[in-house]
Amino acid sequence: MRIVSSGLFVVLSVFCLSAHAQSDIELRKSFAGESTEVIQEAFNQEQAWGLCTSIDLHGCKNIMNESDESEATIKRFVIELCELIAMKRYGAPAIKWFGTGGVEGYTLTQLIETSCISAHWADDRVFLDIFSCKFYDPYTAIEFIKKFFKAEDASINIWIRV
Structure with a gap:
């Protein structure tokens, strides 16, 4: 601690x-900061139920406002992310605009055969979680997500679930 x-x-x-x-x-x-190999070794040794990666992006230049274009961008994003980390999507993503006033933005839920991906957008920030029972490289996902939304910085947490 x-x-x-x-x-x-x-x-x-x-x-x-x-x-x-x-x-x-x-x-x-x-496991944030540990190598993918160390994370995978712990995942295997502990017979993990899954891997959870939480990513908070700040200062995103690719901002999602309430529009059909933003919904299409979010859909393209989650399809590309799933392909990149070899996750099989289960159905179409749910993409909805929620909130009023200063607390509003898109929420995404994409079921995958091994669990789900969820994300929330607020102004120039993105809060995204990937949970899967199948191992994936969290850093590959993080770099893709950061680049896709053109984030200035990101904070991450990576856990194995047992």
Whole structure:
């Protein structure tokens, strides 16, 4: 666990550790920054149920506004992503515009035969999750997603699910 100077973070961390000590909740390690080989080895050794990659993009130049063109772009994106990471799509993606005022944007859900891909767009940000019982290279996905939406930066988390 990383300790930072924020007092609130320390308080929350202590609370979480106390809750962990009093329950059967296991704090899982994020594999972000580990090599694909290390992640795959852990995936195999732990007989993982699946791999989950969460990607938060910021400063995207390819912004999705409420339009038929944006929906078509999102559909093309998820088709290309699934092909890239060798996931078989199950049905058409659900792409809907939600929200009002300052809290609105597209939501995507694409079922895949081994689970799903979901994403949410807000202004120049994208929040995307890939979960699959079949192993895939998370960094290949991350680089493609970052490039597709022309993001200035990204933050990621990678977990194996057991």
